[in-house]
Amino acid sequence: MLKGGKNSIYIRWFYLFLGGFLLGVMIMNLGTELFLSEAGIFSAASMNRLKYIEINHVSFLKYVLRHRMGTGIILILLSSTGIGLISVYACVVWQGMLAGMTITAATIRFGIKGLLLILGSVFPHQLLLIPAQVMLLGWCYENSRKGQMKGNMVTPYYRSKKQQFLHQGIILLWIWIVILIGCFLESYVNPILISDLVKIF
DSSP states (O other): OOHHHHHHHHHHHHHHHHHHHHHHHHHHHTHHHHHHHHTTTTHHHHHHHHHHHOOHHHHHHHHHOOOOOHHHHHHHHTTSSSSSHHHHEEEEEEHHHHHOOOOOOOOHHHTTHHHHHHHHHTTTTHHHHHHHHHHHHHHHHHHHHHHHTTTTOOOOSSHHHHHHHHHHHHHEEEHHHHHHHHHHHHTTTHHHHHHHHHHGO
């Protein structure tokens, strides 16, 4: 994508994410009795389990890889279809909703300490996974736009189809490497932080 086009797209995604976030906040506030019951999110029972749970890091890594990589592969496959752009926009809104619901639930349950819990739950892996997710969405967006073009399907800023595919392949490989490192941090570093953090609740 050209720089000007990137800025315009990222601004559009920001508003979509913000809209999804506000929707998530609204859903959580309206559904407090459903989502924040004794068996709901951030319940006392679940927090107590976190205090004493022993993580099998290898199994947890396999789960995280399936989740992160699986979502990415689905987005990549959808980007080659007629609903590629819709799937990108839907993913942005969905992530906004999840963020809004999670932050609202933690705040309602624990107040300021809930925000501390949220910060702990996203550190340090999300420092890599969030940029990688944005890059992946950008890759899928570009791939979807490429598929809509006529003729040889080469976007204007590439000299040939081979150059275009090589550029896309290198970027995608870089994204997967960043996601892989983030998954290792999520599986081996973040559980240690969370197990210590939940002891204050």
